[in-house]
Every structure is written in structure tokens, then in C-alpha cells.
Amino acid sequence: MAAHYYPYCPQPDLTVGIMSHTDPGVLTVLLQDQIGGLQVKHGEGWVDVKPVPGAIVINVGDIMQILSNDEYKSNEHRVLANGCHEPRISIAIFFNPLKRDSLFGPFPELISPEKPAVYREFIYTDYIKRFFTKELDGKSLTNYYKL
Ligand SMILES: O=C(O)CCC(=O)C(=O)O
Numbered sequence: 001m002a003a004h005y006y007p008y009c010p011q012p013d014l015t016v017g018i019m020s021h022t023d024p025g026v027l028t029v030l031l032q033d034q035i036g037g038l039q040v041k042h043g044e045g046w047v048d049v050k051p052v053p054g055a056i057v058i059n060v061g062d063i064m065q066i067l068s069n070d071e072y073k074s075n076e077h078r079v080l081a082n083g084c085h086e087p088r089i090s091i092a093i094f095f096n097p098l099k100r101d102s103l104f105g106p107f108p109e110l111i112s113p114e115k116p117a118v119y120r121e122f123i124y125t126d127y128i129k130r131f132f133t134k135e136l137d138g139k140s141l142t143n144y145y146k147l
């Protein structure tokens, strides 16, 4: 779980809240307050994920993309710097695999001659180490494991 606190930024055009990234796990459940600033990539552009009172945001993570052999796609998202005069708060709960020493890769049921495996297998511990030693930079984690 992560609790994010985005203080007021007097020059929001000069920086960002969180750089563009995808979440590495299976799914993320995100609760944001009413301030706004979360955006999701759509094509080459960015779309505001407007706060809806009582609603949660579900992000598909990279491991879901890999396990599903690209049936589900992890979504690139970012948070703008907060130009509002009150802080923004969000809480993210990350659902991650428990068996960290096991091999991960596309489910065999989702591999066929028509749809070969898109990703090679790997140990989750190595994968998560890679995530924490790189910058937040869009879809580089899934791209790294592509065949
Ligand atoms: O603060 C937000 O709305 C997003 C946070 C986020 O992307 C994350 O924790 O991975």
C-alpha cells in the first residue's frame, strides 16, 4: 500500500507529481480525493481521470499483461503537479504475486499457434528488482520481457 501526498505546487507547469509509469503488479486499487491530477494515456494523449466521490480506480498492472499474454494491457498513467491551494492525497493498494521465487510468464492456456507467447518466463524477484532499479518510464518493464 502507498499513501501519496502532493503538496501545493506554485509552478505546476515546471514539474510533475508522478512521472508516467505502469504499475508492476497484478491490479492496483486507487482511492483519490477530490483535487484531481491523475491522467491515463490514451493513444498519444493524456485523459484526466476525474475524481468521482466514492469511486475507486482500478489499474491493470504489468504482471496481469504478461500472465494474460497481452489479453489485458497495463495502463500508463501519471499525476500532474498539484496547482490547487490544498494538498492532494491518494491511497494505492497494490495486489502482487505472493510466490516470488516461482516462474512467471503467460498462462499456457492463453498460448496457441495463432497466439504464441509474447513474453519469456522469469522469476518474480528478478522482475521486481528490475522495477525498483529503473526510473519510472512508461512500459519499459513489459518490453524488457518481450520475446
Ligand atoms: O496518486 C495517484 O493518483 C496515482 C498513484 C500511482 O500511480 C501509484 O501509486 O502507482
Ligand SMILES: [Fe+2]
Pocket: 021, 022, 023, 077
Ligand atoms: Fe501507478
